[in-house]
Amino acid sequence: MALEHQLTAGICARLADVTNIEDDILDSHPTIQFLSFKKVAPTTAGATTVDRYRIIVSDGEHFLQAMLATQLNHLIEEERIKKHSIAVIEKFSCNLVQEKRLLIILALRLVSKEVPKIGNPTALQPPNAGAPTANTTPAPGAASSSTTPAPAAAPQQPPRQQGRAGRTAIYPIESLSPYQNNWTIKARVVQKSDIRTWSNQRGEGKLFSITLMDETGEIKATGFNQAVDELYDKIQEGKVYYISRARVNLAKKKFSNVQNEYELNLERNTEIEECTDVTNMPSIRYNFVELAKLTDLTKDSVCDVIGIVKEVTPLTELISKAGKTLQKRELTLVDRSGYAVRLTLWGKQAESFVGDDQPVVAVKAANVSDFGGRSLSMFTTSIMQANPDIPEAHALRGWYDAAGSAQTYQAYSNAGAGAGSFTQFDRAEILPLNEVKTRELGASDKVETFSARATVMHIKTDTIAYPACQTQGCSKKVLESHDGWRCEKCNKSWDKPNYRYIFPMACADYSGQAWLQGFNEVGEALFGMPANEIIEIRERNDIEFTKVVERAVGTAYNFACRARQETFNDMTRVRYTIQKIMPQNYGEEGKYLADLLRRSDWAKS
Template identity: 65%
Template sequence: MATQLTTGICSRLNSSENDDDELFNSQPTVQFLSFKRVPPSGGGSNMDRYRVIVSDGEHFLQSMLATQLNHLVEEEQILKHSIAVIEKFTCNLVQGKKLLIILALRVVQKEAEKIGNPVGIQARAGGSIETQASPSAAVTPAPAASAKPAASTAPAQSSRQPTQGNRGGRTAIYPIESLSPYQNHWTIKARVIAKSEIRTWSNQRGEGKLFNITLMDESGEIRATGFNATVDELYDRIQEGKVYFISKAKVNLAKKKFSNIPNEYELALERNTEIEECPDAADVPMVKFNFTPIANLQEIAKDAVCDIVGVVKEVGELSSITSKATNKQIPKKELTVVDASGFSVKVTLWGKQAEQYNETDNPVIAFKGAKVGDFQGRSLSMMSSSSLIINPDIPEAHHLRGWYDAAGAEQTYQSHTNTMSSGGGVSFDRAEIRSLNDVKISELGMSDKVDTFSSRATIMHIKGDNIAYPACPSQGCNKKVVLMGDSWRCENCDKSYPQPEHRYIVPMAVADYSGQAWFQGFNDVGLIVFGMPANDLERDDTEFNRVLEGTIGTTYNFACRAKQDNYNDQARVRYGISRILPLDYREEATYLANLLRRSEWSN
């Protein structure tokens, strides 16, 4: 038996009223006629949207998938002509036309033939309905429909429609996903998943204070900020973790400089903003996470945000730093967090969060919206919009608790400190080591751009000629200086110095099992290879040769840049060392052992 569509639902949605409980709880059955990907509009959101045309067999209506349903299109769980039950939805008014927003759906028939020859709907000022041609020429006789009779048509409303009608006189509840600056009367029901401290500022325009909160419902998240008098009015009334009805706040474009919330809009809390605690919070999720394994943090760009869940292995002492902007002391505390990927990461807590953290017994913590840093490798830092939940009741946390108690407590962990480079963003990746022969046959560096690669190779020879140069001792200069009389002259600093600071230039032949190549490093490389500053390297030939010979046969991990240049009118590729790391055999053994453990725990 063919699936029946809900006859007349497109007409009813087109003329829907704010308080039509029956309509917004009806869960109609519709057919998808087409999908169109809509790229980010530049308003702050970096997510694609999908515009969909839905049909009830008689009429079709423009609609939009909520972003949490994007995967249904991208994974081809819904196709052209698929039939689905729309379990939750709302309606917007966009440029005078109704737009259906699909918040949740259930597929009842993935592959189907087109039903009927639907036509479009356009509301006239007088309330009658005007139809337009179908977007598709294919015609299939429409089966009997199972819908309720279509409601009488009415003029389109001037605001987005709620998912449910009035509750005890309360204005209808709107999903966060549907908010925009083009509507004035709305109420959301949302959980406060993060609440910042009160921050103050002082500049030429005066002084002020602010706080912000992150709100979440089942459709998405949004940031809300209150300033000055609003801080006094609302700050103490809002508690993190609780659910509130919120209305009469202003919807603005999000300032992405100050927020990483995935929403193109944000709320401005005002003195007349209404906030009422909701006792019935069962239908509002606690927090939504998108966890990244700690081992994969090196794949995330600096300053991006991510969610992780891990066990706190170590807790640092409470300390503080002085803010350059306010000259005030800011408390900080570092947690070392580990997970079953075999890696650890430092997570920095700030302010009251740092002062109030006093957990013991290695709790499991879920961190949401932590900022990725690259200080001495990958690290994480909590922000005002970040949040953490200690021992959350989620499957990932339960799995980690069992793993850590059974095996993780005795395990050693690899940090990102020794895998990341502080120079030029080039990192050594243990899992991406390439042989020297592969680097050459892949022609890395032969294009116009610089290529990077990781290598493990053994020093075979170092050129001893001109291994160092006299450099300016002024911090950060490093330019070559010239002896002029009794002093050394730096043209860059326009100063003379009694002595230079010699800096290394280290051309070395290295080899692995596949072949040989010439690498070139500078002062940081020389310090590791020779174990002493260039000024201390003995110039006595015998001692100098002894030091050079001592480097032969030593194996290192290298992070390199490959770049083409010209020498004597011939193109060649130079391999510059961005980072050199001595081999740590214990770390290598731990890495291999943890691979086996990860395999065991992932099965």
């Protein structure tokens, strides 16, 4: 065995020792080998959508169960670490779960991706297996517990890691649960709300909330009434605090967009102490989504975005249904994907925003809406940073100043594929086309959705595109008149139209054939060019136009479709509209099938 593949002998036994955890272990960087990975489905109790990975690690002598911190999930999903990979654990914590030590890996460095299995590691026996406890069977000859009751055992709590300045243990946010007591977390306040009040039949009150983050995750904390008076002024956004003696509850997802199945209830006796050691404390962790990929997200989902503020509307006021006056401001964000989207700010966020010099803004936890096709809005707990000091912002600024300021952007609208409805393609729910018809999807007044995989057999090209208005966000048909191409909606005339695809095509799978209606995004995916170009080709050379269309025929795609009953000229029929089209990705298809096989194997075991 080569020197670089030597594992840290005995580390699994030392970490698994529930009777003692040595301080020097917590600061060590052991070398281990991964034996297996298993995805743990998100819990339904907290409605969290974050996957977790249970892993088995080995030191060559024994193996130990561990969990991977969620921010490291991509290492498995991108296959950067695999079965039998060797890595150095650069940061970790140890928790006690069901009287067993659970290793939580927070940071690692890959040593070797693919090597043979080292040694013949075996399972560990609990070090205190022979010690009498409330849950163990007395040794032969010991007094019977029926005559002499044993003292009640204190509830076992996850161990605290000893702090460096005499401070007791610091728990990672990721490990908090309602079944723990006497914990302390060290976290940065990345968002602090205003104090809000309420009044209903049960009385009046006030509250505020904060979002806390450490290197393992984030959690929402809320204080009510007296806790507001005690704690609100002690907490400042951006600073790091030691927090303890708060109650851990199941998260109320209706009022929270923080990715954690639990949340904290701050009380009068909650202890909050500012921490000056901010080493390894993240400010804000983003998972950015390109603006062009907002179509992949469902209505009312939450996402992080980054973009250039291209336009800012003046501050306006409106009256809510409850009779309250609300301040509102809208930003238009653009990014390298070539799309523009509207972001709505409310309240103090709208009042305080300054959009001079077209800043870069990074938004965490924006709400996705289907208003206008795709749009975003800020929650009270959303976070927005202007010109943040992060690599993505610097790269975006450089691109925009060099080229992006001069280009035009595609605005979301209610017309065309993917607009209005958030239909998604689901491999697990693919329906044969014949079954779509026999089920009579869309035959009632209700709009129904389905996923299909089919091959394009024929495309009707008589009216492959229509002349549309050039105004961003407007896709209305324009008519040629004496002063050019006129849009009645915008009351404008243009020297030429902006063509947009609209066409039916016959698609087939093993079960049968169906006519699917395609719009602009579908045409661009099929033909690899905007509608303006294909119309120019058709007007210039019919043979070349026919070749372009023929190249699109005979290819299989994944479709997300909507079935809806329509009446035209007193005739009622069901129309199948393509909401999303995706080329076959054989890597993804293979991974999906492999996951199915693995889940089948786990179910059998």
